[in-house]
Amino acid sequence: MNYETIIGLEVHAELLTASKLWCGCSTAFGNEPNTQVCPICLGLPGTLPVLNEKAVEYAVKAGLALGCRIAEWSRFDRKQYFYPDLPKAYQISQYDLPLCREGRVVITVDGLSREVGILRVHLEEEAGKLVHSGESLHGSEYSLVDYNRGGIPLIEIVTAPDLRSPEEARIFLERLRTVLRYIGVSDCKMEEGSLRCDANVNLRIKDEEGEYRTPIVEIKNLNSFRAVERALTYEVRRQVDEFMEKGRPPAGTDLSRTKVTAGWNEALGRTYVQRQKELADDYRYFPDPDLPPVVLSSEQVEKWRAELPELPEEKESRFRREYGLPAYDAAVLTASRAVADLFEETARLTGDAKMVSNWVMGEVFRLLKGAGDDLEQALRHCSITPAALAELLLFVKNERINANSGKEVLEEMYRTGKAATQIIAEKGLEQISGRDQLAGLVAEVIAAHPGVVEDIKNGKKAAIGFLVGQVMKATKGKANPKLVNELITQSLS
Amino acid sequence: MGAITRRQVEHVARLARLELTEEEIDLFTTQLGDILKWVDKLQELDTTDVEPTAHTIPLRNVMRKDEVKPSWPKEEILKNASDEHNGFFRVPRILEEE
Amino acid sequence: MKLCEMTAYELSAALAERRVSAVEVVKAVFERIDAWEEELRCYITLDREGALAAAREVDAERAKGAKGTKGAKEANSRPLAGIPVAVKDNLSTRGLPTTCGSRHLQHYIPPYDATVIEKIRAAGMIVIGKTNMDEFAMGSSTETSGFYPTRNPWDTARIPGGSSGGSAAAVAAGEAVLALGSDTGGSIRQPAAFCGVVGLKPTYGLVSRYGLGAYGSSFDQVGPLARDVRDTAMLLQVLAGYDPLDSTSIHREVPDYLAALGGDVRGLVVGLPQEYFSPGIDSGVRAAVLAAVKVLEEGGAIIKEVSLPHTEYALAAFYLIAPSECSSNLARFDGIRYGYRAAGAPDTVTMFCRSRAESFGPEVKRRIMLGTYALSSGYYDAYYLKAQRVRTLVKQDFDKAFAECQVLVTPTTPTTAFRLGEKINDPLAMYMTDICTIPVNMAALPAISVPCGLVGGLPVGLQLIAPVLQEELLLRTAYYYEQAAAPLSHCPKPEPKPEPKPSSEVSK
Structure with missing residues (x-):
């Protein structure tokens, strides 16, 4: 049996605005429940939304960084469904006129470049947060609602079904995170939910009977890169097994409108069916009468384009060119803007790019990985700045301490936040070179x-x-x- | 277009989250049917080249600065809730098929 | 003349000259309320103490102001300080129940003031209470109120119109001097016509909607009800203006509406849309309106027949778009954050379905159902989108008409006030009562209803319609007519008498 995996992703990223999308409440994370709420984001009768201009800028910048076409004319629609975390019982979103369309992202898989289409990027509002009385929604006697998060701006990024393996899906998502972080529109913290992913997956099976497509399964709310890859791997396997066991459905069965929604159980390592929908949800979208359309001039869009920083692709090729780095090193160092900045600034201060790249990719990464999978977050929260690292590396470069001592000092710097000079003096590590x-x-x-x-x-x-x-x-x-x-x-x- | 069936009325009531009595379903099937028959007169009009009007006043790009304003005291936010619990709004069991 | 029967303009002068105090005015209004309210039921909530406290404050400020020129200037800049105003109960009032005429919100006390409430408070106006209305403003008779119907002060067997029926009746009866209403398809003008008062629906976007419980968001406008055109202009002055909290608010300098009242109608081109004088209009009403047109003509206006060919479609399109918007606007009433919650529901969906079903009345349910259907998959294009296209045609009709004339004149309503119970069980017949007012909302235009006489002892309304943001023209024309014709002597209305036998009237 010969099959091809077809995966498309829907990614939600919270935007780093200071205030919410429609009101002035703060977007800060982690405060007491219902303390970042006002009549507007609580949906009290009579309240009205006013669009945050920064959110539009960020959404458009994300679209530009993902190679999208920016809509000259865009508008907001109401997506209607009842759920306790949705205060107005509709989400203000964008339906047929999103801000950005038709982009693409290039990823590298096994050394080869692959292009992933971006169907659209649109702006919408976040829902509140539910806390269940039990361990999960299922079986909970009641649930509690906190609307602090409700109304934070989100972008939804929808890919074409261009991904061909769970690994590709993970790599794409990592790339997307890199880009969004480079341009500073989202912090993309999966663990805090500021980046979330739904994955659609099915198989195109070819055998002697011809081609057959398995029904699409949408796996909801994947909240780590690992979960994305594992859940998709499990689901592909499950669909293969199901086909092996049951074969094709009886002739005449119309599966084209069937879509299964599944959840992912991290602990059990398996997907489970949440519901089977005969028809698409009836969200009854219509233009929000409270919000006039957004019309963007090309001057405005070009101004925002000019404000974009150097994107990872460009930086990678420049690092190869300017510092003579091997392709692999350039890719690794530019996978995070914080890492790239650390490398480049330290290289400038020490005048030795090769040495800095070795140290960053070796010792620095080893230390950061101890703080979790997210190198960028770990780096931002530690004391290893370009100046501090350069100070240390100059000791090594000038042979005032040896390489082994250098590693010891770096570890101490990372642990205590002390400067290299101080640690070296305290430990008397300086070489006798007289x-x-x-x-x-x-x-x-x-x-x-x-x-x-x-x-x-x-x-x-x-x-x-x-x-x-x-x-x-x-x-x-x-x-x-x-x-x-x-x-x-x-x-x- | 025109008339609406009893089943459609039940479906729409479900979408609108309204628990209707049997009598109400009967009544609405008749009344909505009458109204829909009446609005069907719109189909007489050829609107092929007519743009829909969603906003009657031609405003554009109405936006505010990204500035944080103080949120409201929690008591003000929670005081109208029918079931408040530890600073949260409480709701009964949520069924998964929602 | 009793204080509660004077106009705001007269009271304003008396207050400024300190011939009378705000407390006296407020007390006079409550005296009238105490005498007539039991019969009329204009209000859902009365705020006697709040009103008296506010009145004392205004008096104190005026006393302070009298000593210095600065204070006198301040009094001048707040001509309506101390004037009692009734507020429709779909306008959010901080600390005062705001029910939108619905059982669902019977115990809801907003933590914030609507922008127009902030404005009237800043103007020193005294909020007397919250007036009765059709539930969520869906209705044309105030009979769909979740609490009780309001009676027409001219004949208590009749409805006051709706949905701002409580506001119109209160102004007519002297239970308030001025009132705020809201108009989605005629809800200010129609009750104004039925109660013999003046009501103005401003251009969409002239007055902030922030704090107005939404019904049909692309139509809703807050506006003034008053006993004459001058009072209407004075209240509009307070209400109008850009609001950064309403994204559909128009950013523009507010003109001086009181100053606009002078002048005559010589050379004014007045259009009579033939569709509004069809056989469907009561002959008495038509005669009264044509007599008013004659007054304008005698004043030098040029009368011209014009046509608004899509008028008959406007109503049907409105009854698709407005319910669509309302089905969405009312979805938030789920019993979680505020409002009624059904007890003992085993799960959230059931809780939603019951809370809504148990607290909404039949008309609200009907419109939610209709709107949900019109937006639902498979029907959106045929109903909602089609209606939005027809709205464009209706708008274009007005554009063409206004190329030929400056102001349009029509009846406000096809008949005078009907009897309680007469149409409540026939939704379509009830919808038809808005035939003259709805097209105006479809096109975002300003319009005013002024009394133009009595037919069978009941008031008739003359509707004037102007192009977008031409409120000054509207007020000037209406004021000219009012001065020239003196169509009604205002308060006192015939003192309301107890209804003879309520049971015999409810025929359907």
Whole structure:
């Protein structure tokens, strides 16, 4: 049996505006329930929405960064459904006239470039948050509603069904996060829910009977990259197994309008069917009479385009060109804007890009990974700034401390937030590089090991290492090993 | 277009979250049918090249600055709730098929 | 003349000259309320203490102001300070119940004031109470109120019109001097006509909708009801103006409406849309309106027949768009954050369905059902979108008509006030009563209804319609007519008498 996996994603990203989409309430995360609420975002009778201009700017910038066409004429529609977290019982969203359409994102999978189509990016409002009395919605006696989050601006990004594997889906999502973070429109924290993903997946199966497409399953509310990949892997496997077991449905069965909504149980590692819909939901969209249309001039759009920072793709090729980095290194260093900035600024301060890239990709990453999967977040919350890192690396570069000490100092910097100079002084790690300081010690070691000196003179050059080791031991590792070697060779010749 | 069936009335009531009595369903089937028959006169008009009017006043780009304003005291927000619990609004069990 | 029967303009002068105090005026109004309210039921909520406290404050300020020129200037800039005003109960009033005429919101106390409420408070006006209305403004008789119907002060066996029936009746009866109403399809003008008062629906966007419980959001406008045109202009002055909280609010300098009242109608081109003088209009009403047209003509206006060919379609289109919008606007009443919640529902969906079903009346349910259907999958294009296209045609009709004339004159209503119970069980017949007012809302235009005589002892309304933002022209024309014709001596209306036998009247 031969099959192809077809995946499309719907991604929701909260925008980093200070205030909500329709009112002045704060968008800050994690406060007491129902303390960031006003009559407008509570949907009290008579209240009206007023559009936050920053949200429009951010949504359009996201569209531009994703290669979209920006609509000259756009408007807001009401998407109607009843749910306790939706105060007006409609979500103000965009239906047939979204702000952005027809973009594309290039991802690299196994060293090959793949293009993923973006169907649309639109602006809409976030719902409130439910807390269930039990462990989950299912089986809870009651639920509690907090409307703090209700009304935060969101963009919904819909991809074409261009993704061909769960891994591709994860890579795409990582890329999307990188881009949105580069342009500063969303912090994309999956763990706080500011980035969420629904995945649509089905299979195109080819066998002797011809081609068959399995019904599309939409997996809702995936809240980590790992969950996206695992859930899709599970679902693909499940659809294959189901086909193997049951084969095609009886002739005449119309599956084209069937869509199954599934949830993902992280603990059990499996998807479960939430509901089977015979027809699409009837959301009764219509233009919101409370909100006049948004009409964007090309000057405005071009102004926003000009404000976009260098995007990851451009930065990657510049790093290769400017710093002579290998393709892999350039890709890794530009996968996060914070990392790229750390690299580039540290490289400027030290004048040694190669050394900095080795240290960032090696030691710095090793430390950050201890703080979770999200390198960018870990980096933003630690004390390793370009200036601090450059200070340390200059010690190493100028051979004032050796590489092993350098690693020890970096770890200490990361842990305590102290500066390199301070740690080195406290630990007395600076190398002894004075010829005069070392000459006496070298003479002593030579005098104390006449046998070894004899061996060396007889051509056993490797034995020099032993003498160097003795000097290092005597200095508790602080001697500059290169200089010691040089002094011993000099004395014996 | 025109008339509406009893089943459609039940479906629409479900969409609108209205629990109707049997009598109400009967009554609305008749009354909505009459109203729909009456509004069908609109179909007489050829509107092929007529743009729909969603907003009667030609306003555009009405926006505000992204400025945080103080939210409202929690008591003001919760005081009209029929079931308040620890600063939350409480609702009965939520069924998954919603 | 009793204080409660004087116009705001007269009272304003008396207050400024300190011939009378705001407390006295407020007390006079409550005296009238105490005498007549039991019969008329204009109000849902009365705020006697709040009103008296506010009146005392106004008096105190005026006393302070009298000592210095600065205070006198302040009094001048607030001509309506101390004037009692009745507020339709779909306008949000902080700390005062705001029911929208619905059982659903019987216990709802808003934490905020509507923009127009802030404005009338800032103007020193005294809120007497919240007036009765058709539930969520859906109705043309105030009979769909979730509480009780209001009676027409001219004949208590008759309805006052709706949905701002309580506001119109209160002004007519001296239970308020001025009132705020809202007009989605005629809800200010129609009750004004039936109660023999003046009612103005402003251009859509002239007055803020912030704080107005939404019914048909693309039509809704707040506007003044008063005993004469001058009072109407004075109240409009307070209400009009840009509001950053309403995205559909028009950003523009507010003209001086009182100053616009002078002048005559010489050379004014007045259009008579033939569709509004059809056989469907009561002959007495038609005669009264044509007599009013004659007054304008004698004043030098040029009368011209014009045509609004899509008039008959406007009503049908309105009854698709407005219910569609209302089905959405009323979805928020789910019993969670405010409003009625059915007890003991086992799950949220059932709670929603019961809370709504148990607290909404039949007309509200009917319109929610109709609107939900018109927006639903498979019917959107045929109903909602078709109606939006027809709205364009209706608008174009007015554009063409206004290319030929400056002001349109029509009856406000096809008949005078009908009897309680006469149409309440026949939705279509009830909808037809708005035939003359609805097209105006479809096109966002301003219109005013002024009394133009009595037919069978009941008031008739003359409707003047102007192009967008031409309220000054509207007020000037209406004022000219009112001065020239003195169509009604205003208060006192015949003192309301108890209805003979209520049971015998409800025929259907």
